[in-house]
Amino acid sequence: MFVDTVVEDKAxxxxxxxxxxxxxxxxxxxxxxxxxxxxxxxxxxxxxxPEKSGFFGRLAVSFVLTILxxxxxLLISFARLKIQILIVWIELFLLFLAFAYSFDLEIAYxxxxxxxxxxxxxxxxxxxxxxISAVSIxxxxxxxxxxxxxxxxxxxxxxxxxxFYTSLFxxxxxxxxxxxxxxxxxxxxxxxxxxxxxxxxxxxxxxxxMTEIFRAGIQSIPKGQWEASRALGFPFGLILRKIILPxxxxxxxxPTGNQFIAMLKDSSLVSVLGIWEIxxxxxxxxxxxxxxxxxxxxxxxxxxLLTIILEMIQARIERKYQQKT
Amino acid sequence: MSIKLGFKKxxxxxxxxxxxxxxxxxxxxxxxxxxxNNELMIATDANWAPFSYINDAGEMEGFDVDVGREIAKRMGxxxxxxxxxxxxxxxxxxxxxxxxxxxxMTPTEGRSKVLNFPAVYYYTPAAFAVHTDSPVxxxxxxxxxxxxxxxxxxxxxxxEGSLDMLNAPAFTYKVTPGTITALxxxxxxxxxxxxxxxxxxxxxxxxxxxxxxxxxxxxxIKFLGDPAFYEPLSVATxxxxxxxxxxxxxxxxxxxxxxxxxxxxxxxxxxxNADGSSNDYTVAY
Amino acid sequence: MANNIKMQTNSEDKPIISLKSVSxxxxxxQALKNIDLEIKLKEKIxxxxxxxxxxxxxIRCLNRLEAHQxxxxxxxxxELHERMKDIDTVRxxxxxxxxxxxxxxxxxxxxxxxxxxxxVRGIDQNEAKERAxxxxxxxxxxxxxxxxxxxxxxxxxxxxxxxxxxxxxxKVMLFDEPTSALDPEMVSEVLDTMVELAESxxxxxxxxxxxxxxxxxADRIIxxxxxxxxxxxxxxxxxxxxxxxxTKAFLDQVLS
Numbered sequence: 091m092f093v094d095t096v097v098e099d100k101a102x103x104x105x106x107x108x109x110x111x112x113x114x115x116x117x118x119x120x121x122x123x124x125x126x127x128x129x130x131x132x133x134x135x136x137x138x139x140p141e142k143s144g145f146f147g148r149l150a151v152s153f154v155l156t157i158l159x160x161x162x163x164l165l166i167s168f169a170r171l172k173i174q175i176l177i178v179w180i181e182l183f184l185l186f187l188a189f190a191y192s193f194d195l196e197i198a199y200x201x202x203x204x205x206x207x208x209x210x211x212x213x214x215x216x217x218x219x220x221x222i223s224a225v226s227i228x229x230x231x232x233x234x235x236x237x238x239x240x241x242x243x244x245x246x247x248x249x250x251x252x253x254f255y256t257s258l259f260x261x262x263x264x265x266x267x268x269x270x271x272x273x274x275x276x277x278x279x280x281x282x283x284x285x286x287x288x289x290x291x292x293x294x295x296x297x298x299x300m301t302e303i304f305r306a307g308i309q310s311i312p313k314g315q316w317e318a319s320r321a322l323g324f325p326f327g328l329i330l331r332k333i334i335l336p337x338x339x340x341x342x343x344x345p346t347g348n349q350f351i352a353m354l355k356d357s358s359l360v361s362v363l364g365i366w367e368i369x370x371x372x373x374x375x376x377x378x379x380x381x382x383x384x385x386x387x388x389x390x391x392x393x394x395l396l397t398i399i400l401e402m403i404q405a406r407i408e409r410k411y412q413q414k415t
Numbered sequence: 416m417s418i419k420l421g422f423k424k425x426x427x428x429x430x431x432x433x434x435x436x437x438x439x440x441x442x443x444x445x446x447x448x449x450x451x452n453n454e455l456m457i458a459t460d461a462n463w464a465p466f467s468y469i470n471d472a473g474e475m476e477g478f479d480v481d482v483g484r485e486i487a488k489r490m491g492x493x494x495x496x497x498x499x500x501x502x503x504x505x506x507x508x509x510x511x512x513x514x515x516x517x518x519x520m521t522p523t524e525g526r527s528k529v530l531n532f533p534a535v536y537y538y539t540p541a542a543f544a545v546h547t548d549s550p551v552x553x554x555x556x557x558x559x560x561x562x563x564x565x566x567x568x569x570x571x572x573x574x575e576g577s578l579d580m581l582n583a584p585a586f587t588y589k590v591t592p593g594t595i596t597a598l599x600x601x602x603x604x605x606x607x608x609x610x611x612x613x614x615x616x617x618x619x620x621x622x623x624x625x626x627x628x629x630x631x632x633x634x635x636i637k638f639l640g641d642p643a644f645y646e647p648l649s650v651a652t653x654x655x656x657x658x659x660x661x662x663x664x665x666x667x668x669x670x671x672x673x674x675x676x677x678x679x680x681x682x683x684x685x686x687x688n689a690d691g692s693s694n695d696y697t698v699a700y
Numbered sequence: 701m702a703n704n705i706k707m708q709t710n711s712e713d714k715p716i717i718s719l720k721s722v723s724x725x726x727x728x729x730q731a732l733k734n735i736d737l738e739i740k741l742k743e744k745i746x747x748x749x750x751x752x753x754x755x756x757x758x759i760r761c762l763n764r765l766e767a768h769q770x771x772x773x774x775x776x777x778x779e780l781h782e783r784m785k786d787i788d789t790v791r792x793x794x795x796x797x798x799x800x801x802x803x804x805x806x807x808x809x810x811x812x813x814x815x816x817x818x819x820v821r822g823i824d825q826n827e828a829k830e831r832a833x834x835x836x837x838x839x840x841x842x843x844x845x846x847x848x849x850x851x852x853x854x855x856x857x858x859x860x861x862x863x864x865x866x867x868x869x870x871k872v873m874l875f876d877e878p879t880s881a882l883d884p885e886m887v888s889e890v891l892d893t894m895v896e897l898a899e900s901x902x903x904x905x906x907x908x909x910x911x912x913x914x915x916x917x918a919d920r921i922i923x924x925x926x927x928x929x930x931x932x933x934x935x936x937x938x939x940x941x942x943x944x945x946x947t948k949a950f951l952d953q954v955l956s
Contacts, residue, residue, distance in 0.1 A: 203471030210473045273503070276510035283512065284499070317765055318802035318861075322816045322868060323792035332819065336806045364461075364499035371469070374498070377602050378464040380632040 233297030238304035288360030347404035524579035534669035540642030560617035565601030586644035722771035795865030855886030
């Protein structure tokens, strides 16, 4: 984003804003009543038994929380930008952990067993999830190239088929597509197993989205490139292969990376076919001893971590292409 | 003429499809396939301890799994388990993705349209349960209340008053719920109940061993009244690929397992009470 | 019949490009009206006229980047029409230089020049490279061969574009306002290159407002307005003795 060269005073450093913010925060803490939490216990020397502290207790707890919150903001505001970002990240993450901790979970369950539950999810589920996503994104890319060309062509059949395809597969919920392919195709005599079904559904669905990305990528190459190639006597296929696609790729890669990240998470839907990927194992391993949330949280963490890694890889690829052009 | 897709069983499935279009179920096709392949493919949902679940080693385990293994053993072939969603199994039209379901399925009128039930191998009681703080003390107290259970299960049918079990012990509808909350994963009902009486539901209905397991695991729930009904649980095969020879073989093996008390000992092994005593669910009460 | 015999005996005079009552419409707007024109081998033609007069459209019809709807266009003995299969062969023989250069940004200068010969004409890498380097020398930028187009100035890019076209060894070169997008100080380096090319005997058709260039190089100047050829003549006659009022008005503006 464009940052202007004129610096304004930070809002947090204006007393009026600080006062208003404090009032608002106080109101929120008061409304949600944290008296019966760990904070109330912490203040019990002042307010006595939290449960019986009444209005005074509630107000005191809210007041202390407000001061902590606003002081925290104020302190962070003095730090340098990078430090600010780091601190806020860490604090939000700790809040998330506190949120999970408040479920009263048996965290040790995740690491129980030999091999541990989390070990099982990684050794069996993670591989399957990545394998399904990677194969699907490759097939989807191939579909998208063909689909984009068909959508840009003057051939009525090609255009009609491609636009029907994108319309249908963008218009149906992915879960429905998975069921249709798994249960519907065998009725036609095409017997496909669970994993190929899942891959087919993911490829077709994301192929439809990526067709639009590729189409836009190809279309954004200036007309002059086509004209110059045409004027040199290049045939169509050569222009596409050597001139247009190489220039479209830097434009296509960032949204394709986003699609891959989205697909990685949507691959959890194929768990309904009994494929032992992360989501399936999370549900079933938790079901055995009624520790559902523990395993779901584990799956959440694995997905999140995977996404962060993929985002880093994507940023690196983007940087590489930016340098080149 | 057959379409080879490179996937297992595709050509057989196609042949079977042609047969089923012709409405001529041919005896022996599936069974021959099992024998030739030396493998019995068994479908069972992995969501239900102690019936079938994934153990610490990451393998299938439980009462149904043991029964499935024993059936395969007595056929003289290897057992292989696959774990599709319950709804996918009960929908029928397996197209030879797997050969049998050994997954505690209750034979019903509706299911028998798409599935065959060659042999009942045990009976489990289904019961209502409520939060320990619940004001409800009798089954009648649940009338008009919100009851949660697994979608497309026999328990849901019971709540709807449309339970059409085949060859089942007699039962009566003891509860008329006001709202039925049917969830794809019945476990979520238990977690909802844990939040408190009347928060997300007023009670649940599930199989007794299942509720037993939850109570042992510290869930704040308790049984309400006597079991509502006993459901027969059967091996199922696909009606779309009916194979009389396979069905007869399964019936023979189950009868044999009843006679030599294999089923009883498996039941005693898997269905234990809190006090350490065991349950024999292989006979209807 | 007599006419026919004359053309056979005088093959040097046979036009390399000929247009017979060519018309073109964009929807309802008629961009070209009944154009008749013959261009001989080695002739240098400058086409000028106010904007919107149809001069770019005309030149773009010559390699069928635009389609004409009526009349006949014959280029190197082949008639251009919508059902032709060998349009690419015709285009390979006609070089074209655009106002906005249209270099391939993902290829180096050298690769830009090698692309046509190597990919289309099937000339092997080494020979294509030799030819490309020779032509880059001719347009005086061999030292930029390994750079990417965006690292070059506008004038240099346009000279690369000329070299790229020449690598195909075309029979005719089309220039579509080659200096209009350039900063003023870069115009002359491109015009110098074009003058040299003209002196080497290339058949050239240039759409341009550079009247100095026209005077120096053109065999014939064509003035177009509202889709018509209003006047065509030798440079001396055209500048000193314009016949049409529209030509006079145009010259008053560009020469003042």
